[in-house]
Amino acid sequence: MAKARGKSVAQVQPDQVLSVIADYVVRNAVYPVAAMKMARYCLMDALGCALQAFASAECTRHLGPVVAGTVVPNGARVPGTRFQLDPAKAAFDISCLIRWFDFNAVWFTGGSPADTLGTVLAVADYVSRMEVARGGKAMRMKEVMRYLIKAYEIHGMLSGANKIDRSDIGLDSTLLVKITAAAIATKMLGGNRDQIINALSHVFVDQQALDLYRIHPHTGPRKSWAAADAARRGVQFALFSIGGEKGYPTAISTKHWGFRDVQFKGKEFNPPPRLGSHVVKHVQFKLAFPTQRHCQSAAECAVALHPEIIARLDQIERIEIYTHGLAARIVNVSGPLKNYAARDHCMQYIVAVALLYGGITTDSYGDAFAADPRIDALRARMIIREEPAYTNGHHDPEIRSNPNAQQIFFRDGSATRKVEVIYPIGDSHRRRADLPLLEQKFRDNLARRFAPRRRQQLYGLLSSQQRLEAVAMDKFMDMLVA
Amino acid sequence: MNAKQPPVDRVLTRIADYVVNYRITSKSAYEMARYCLLDSLACALDAQRHPECRKMLGAVVPGTTVLGGARVPGTKFKLDPVKAAFDISTSIRWLGHNDTCFRKDSGHPSDGLGAIIAVADYLCRTRGQQRRKLNVKDVLSALIKVYEIQGQLLDNNDFTGLGLDSIAMVNVASSAVVTHMLGGSRDQVVNAMSNAWLDGVSLRLYRSGHNAGWRKAWAAGDAASRGVLHGLMAVRGEPGYPAALTTPVWGLSDVVMRGNPVVLDGPLGTHIVEHILFRVPFPAHFHTRTASECAFKFHRPLGRARRRREGLPLVDAKFQQSLRQSFSARRQKHICSVCSDYSSMKSLPFNRFMELFAVRARSHQAVVS
Numbered sequence: 001m002a003k004a005r006g007k008s009v010a011q012v013q014p015d016q017v018l019s020v021i022a023d024y025v026v027r028n029a030v031y032p033v034a035a036m037k038m039a040r041y042c043l044m045d046a047l048g049c050a051l052q053a054f055a056s057a058e059c060t061r062h063l064g065p066v067v068a069g070t071v072v073p074n075g076a077r078v079p080g081t082r083f084q085l086d087p088a089k090a091a092f093d094i095s096c097l098i099r100w101f102d103f104n105a106v107w108f109t110g111g112s113p114a115d116t117l118g119t120v121l122a123v124a125d126y127v128s129r130m131e132v133a134r135g136g137k138a139m140r141m142k143e144v145m146r147y148l149i150k151a152y153e154i155h156g157m158l159s160g161a162n163k164i165d166r167s168d169i170g171l172d173s174t175l176l177v178k179i180t181a182a183a184i185a186t187k188m189l190g191g192n193r194d195q196i197i198n199a200l201s202h203v204f205v206d207q208q209a210l211d212l213y214r215i216h217p218h219t220g221p222r223k224s225w226a227a228a229d230a231a232r233r234g235v236q237f238a239l240f241s242i243g244g245e246k247g248y249p250t251a252i253s254t255k256h257w258g259f260r261d262v263q264f265k266g267k268e269f270n271p272p273p274r275l276g277s278h279v280v281k282h283v284q285f286k287l288a289f290p291t292q293r294h295c296q297s298a299a300e301c302a303v304a305l306h307p308e309i310i311a312r313l314d315q316i317e318r319i320e321i322y323t324h325g326l327a328a329r330i331v332n333v334s335g336p337l338k339n340y341a342a343r344d345h346c347m348q349y350i351v352a353v354a355l356l357y358g359g360i361t362t363d364s365y366g367d368a369f370a371a372d373p374r375i376d377a378l379r380a381r382m383i384i385r386e387e388p389a390y391t392n393g394h395h396d397p398e399i400r401s402n403p404n405a406q407q408i409f410f411r412d413g414s415a416t417r418k419v420e421v422i423y424p425i426g427d428s429h430r431r432r433a434d435l436p437l438l439e440q441k442f443r444d445n446l447a448r449r450f451a452p453r454r455r456q457q458l459y460g461l462l463s464s465q466q467r468l469e470a471v472a473m474d475k476f477m478d479m480l481v482a
Numbered sequence: 483m484n485a486k487q488p489p490v491d492r493v494l495t496r497i498a499d500y501v502v503n504y505r506i507t508s509k510s511a512y513e514m515a516r517y518c519l520l521d522s523l524a525c526a527l528d529a530q531r532h533p534e535c536r537k538m539l540g541a542v543v544p545g546t547t548v549l550g551g552a553r554v555p556g557t558k559f560k561l562d563p564v565k566a567a568f569d570i571s572t573s574i575r576w577l578g579h580n581d582t583c584f585r586k587d588s589g590h591p592s593d594g595l596g597a598i599i600a601v602a603d604y605l606c607r608t609r610g611q612q613r614r615k616l617n618v619k620d621v622l623s624a625l626i627k628v629y630e631i632q633g634q635l636l637d638n639n640d641f642t643g644l645g646l647d648s649i650a651m652v653n654v655a656s657s658a659v660v661t662h663m664l665g666g667s668r669d670q671v672v673n674a675m676s677n678a679w680l681d682g683v684s685l686r687l688y689r690s691g692h693n694a695g696w697r698k699a700w701a702a703g704d705a706a707s708r709g710v711l712h713g714l715m716a717v718r719g720e721p722g723y724p725a726a727l728t729t730p731v732w733g734l735s736d737v738v739m740r741g742n743p744v745v746l747d748g749p750l751g752t753h754i755v756e757h758i759l760f761r762v763p764f765p766a767h768f769h770t771r772t773a774s775e776c777a778f779k780f781h782r783p784l785g786r787a788r789r790r791r792e793g794l795p796l797v798d799a800k801f802q803q804s805l806r807q808s809f810s811a812r813r814q815k816h817i818c819s820v821c822s823d824y825s826s827m828k829s830l831p832f833n834r835f836m837e838l839f840a841v842r843a844r845s846h847q848a849v850v851s
Contacts, residue, residue: 061718061719062715065548066563066564066565066714067548067551067562067563067604067608067610068549068610069548069549070546070547070548070549070551071546071547072541072543072545072546073543073544073545073546074543075546086541086542087542089542126543167731169737170731170732170736170737171682171737202697204685205684205685205687205688205697206684206685207650207653207681207683207684209680209682210680210726210732210733210734211732211737212680212723212726212729212732212733212737213680213723215729218488218726218729218732220721220722220723221720221721222677222720222723239542243537245696245697246695246696247695248687248688248695248697250693251685251687254693257645257685257687257690258685258687259685261645262644262645262646262685262686262687263682263685263738339721
C-alpha cells in the first residue's frame with residue numbers, strides 16, 4: 001500500500017486497519033441507553049464467569065504475581081482475590097478467570113468479546129489508583145463501561161471481517177484480543193492517536209500464536225489462557241507505546257516483510273466494517289450451559305429430551321443430531337477425549353451428558369465424571385448431520401441463528417419427537433426472557449465467592465444502572481476483593 | 483475425526499534429551515563459556531549507558547518489590563525472573579555487539595543468556611520451594627546448552643528467507659534449558675518447548691530497511707522472557723503439545739514455515755560455544771564504524787580456534803573497559819580478581835557472582851553516563 005522507500009517513517013500513511021481502530025478508540029462517543037444497559041449486563045455476566053473459575057485449581061494456579069509476595073504499589077485488583085498486580089499481569093489474570101470455563105459471552109462470527117474485558121478492568125483500575133495516589137480522581141464506572149463497549153465492538157467487528165482460525169491461516173483468533181487490548185489500553189493509559197497506532201503496529205509485527213491447541217486431538221488447556229496471554233501482550237505494547245516506543249505504521253501492508261505477506265498468506269486483513277455499539281447489544285450470552293458456542297442449542301435440545309428417554313436408555317438405537325456446517329466440522333468428535341478441554345468442545349459428549357442428567361455444568365467435564373461408561377455408549381450411537389438450511393441460517397448476517405435439532409430412535413421402531421432450537425438461550429432474539437436468567441447466573445456465581453452481605457451489595461449495585469455508573473472504579477474493584 | 487495421540491516431534495525429543503541427559507565434558511567449552519558470560523556482561527553494562535535501553539528496564543510499575551528477586555547486572559533492580567530475563571537479554575543485545583554465530587540464519591546465542599542468568603539468580607535467592615544452590619559452573623553448563631540449541635536451530639533453518647525473525651529460537655532454547663534448571667522433567671522440557679513453538683514467530687520487519695526500529699534491540703529480551711514464562715508454567719504442570727511442529731495444516735511447519743519442516747540434524751554438543759564469534763575489539767566508535775564491519779573483519783581470526791590466542795585478550799579488554807565505565811576502581815579490581823580464570827570462578831555461588839555486578843540502591847547514578 002504505502003510506498004515508503006526513501007521516506008521517513010513519520011511521513012508514512014499508517015495501514016487502514018490501524019487508523020480505523022485508533023480513530024474509533026479516541027472518539028469521545030456517548031452511547032445509547034440500550035448499549036449502556038447491555039454493557040452493564042456484559043459486566044455482570046463476565047464477572048460472574050470470573051468468580052466461577054475459582055472452582056478450578058488448573059485456572060487459579062495461573063493467578064497472582066510471578067513471585068509470590070511481590071508488592072506492586074497502586075497495582076490493579078483481580079476480582080475474587082487479594083492480589084494487586086501490574087496492569088499487564090492483572091489483565092492476564094482477569095481475562096483468564098473470565099474465559100476459563102468458556103461460559104462467557106460470544107459473538108456469532110467466533111471468539112468471545114468478553115476476552116477483552118480483563119484488559120479494560122485491569123487498566124482502568126491501575127489508572128484510577130495511580131490517579132488517586134497523585135491526588136486526582138478515579139475513573140467512574142460510566143467511563144469504564146464506555147471502554148467495555150469499545151472493546152467488545154472492535155473485537156466482534158474484526159472477528160466478522162477476518163476469519164483467522166481457518167485452516168489456510170492456522171493462527172489463533174486471540175490475535176483479535178491482542179489488537180483490542182493494545183488499542184484500548186493505550187487510550188486508557190492516556191495515549192493519543194499516534195501512540196495507539198504505534199501499539200497496534202507492535203501487535204502486527206509480533207509472533208502470533210497458532211490455533212493448534214484448539215484442534216482435536218491436540219486440544220489442551222492453553223485454549224483457556226490464550227486470550228489472557230494475548231491481553232497481557234496487548235497491555236505490554238500499550239505500556240511500551242506510552243513509554244515512547246515508536247511503531248511500524250505499515251506493519252500489515254509492507255511488501256514481503258509485513259503481516260499480510262508473512263503471517264496471513266498474502267490475504268488482506270480487513271478493517272472492521274463499522275464501529276459503533278452493535279456488538280454489545282447483540283452479543284450472545286451463555287446462560288444455561290457451559291459449552292462451546294455451537295453446542296449451546298444442542299445442549300438445550302438434549303435437556304428437553306432428557307425426561308422422554310431417561311427410563312429407556314438401554315433401548316436407544318440411534319440419536320440423530322442436525323446441526324449447521326461449522327459445528328459439524330469443529331465440534332463433531334469421536335474417539336477418546338483426553339481432558340476437559342477436549343470434552344467441552346465435543347458436541348456428542350455434551351449431548352450425552354445433557355440427555356443423561358438433564359443439564360450440564362462445569363463439573364460435567366472432569367475425568368471422574370467422564371468415566372461414566374454411559375456417556376461413551378451414547379456417543380457411539382450418535383449421528384451428526386449437517387442441515388443445509390441451518391448452515392445458511394448460521395452464516396447469513398441477517399439471520400445469525402445457531403440451530404440444532406435432535407430425534408432419538410428406539411430399537412422397537414418408535415421415536416421421540418424431533419426437538420429443534422433455532423436461537424439458543426442467551427441469544428439477542430430471546431433477550432427479554434433471558435435477562436432474568438443472566439441475573440440468576442450472576443447471583444449463583446456471587447454465592448460461590450462472597451458472603452451474603454457482600455453478595456447483596458454487589459448484586460444491588462450491578463442491578464442499578466444509575467448507581468453503577470456513578471461508582472468509582474477503584475472502589476468497585478475493592479468490593480470484589482475476597 | 484479419530485482421537486489418536488500424536489507422537490512427540492523428533493526435534494522436541496532431541497532437544498529435551500540433550501538438555502536433560504547431555505554431560506558436558508569439554509574443558510575448552512567451559513573456558514569459552516566463561517568468555518561468553520563476561521563478554522555478554524560487558525555488552526549489557528555498555529548498553530545501560532544509553533537512555534533508550536535504560537527506559538526498557540525495571541519493573542512494569544515503578545516501586546514494585548519482589549521478594550528474593552533476580553538482579554539485573556549494572557542496575558539496582560530486583561525483579562521476577564520473567565522481567566529480569568527481559569532486562570538482562572535486552573541489555574546484552576541492545577548495541578548488537580554481543581557474540582554471534584553465522585549459520586543458515588544468523589543470530590546471537592547470548593540473546594538467551596538473560597533467561598539463564600535471571601533464573602539462576604532467582605533460584606539462588608528465592609525463599610520458596612524452588613530454592614536451589616547453583617554455582618557459576620552450573621550456569622555455564624546451562625549457557626553452553628542454550629547456545630547450542632539456538633545455534634543448531636539457526637544452522638538448520640532459514641527464518642529470514644520467510645520474512646520471519648529467528649529470535650523465536652531464543653524463546654524455544656531458553657524455555658527448554660530454564661525448565662530443566664527449575665527442576666523440570668524431560669516431559670516438562672518438551673511441554674515448555676512446545677508451548678514456546680506455539681507462540682509463533684514474529685516478523686523480521688523491524689530489522690529491515692526503513693522499518694528498522696528499537697524492537698530489534700528488545701526482541702531478544704522479549705523472547706527470553708517468554709522462555710522463562712513457559713518454563714515456569716511447565717514445572718507447575720502445564721501440559722504441552724507434542725506434535726506442535728509437524729501436525730499437518732495446524733502445526734508450525736505448515737502455518738508459519740510455509741510447509742518447510744523444522745530441521746535439527748547433526749549432534750548437539752558444545753560446538754556453538756566453542757566456535758562462537760566475539761565482536762571485538764570493543765567498538766568505542768561504533769557510531770562511525772558499523773558492527774557489521776567489525777564482524778566481517780574479525781570473523782576469520784576469531785572464528786577459528788587457532789586464532790583464539792589473539793582474540794581472547796580482546797574480550798578481556800572489552801570486559802574491563804565496560805567495568806571502568808560502570809564501577810568504582812575498587813569494585814573493578816574485585817570483579818577482575820574473581821573473574822580472572824575459570825578455576826577461580828567455577829565454584830562461586832551464582833548469587834555471589836551476581837552481587838559483583840549489582841548496583842546498590844543509593845549509587846544507581848553510577849550507571850548514568
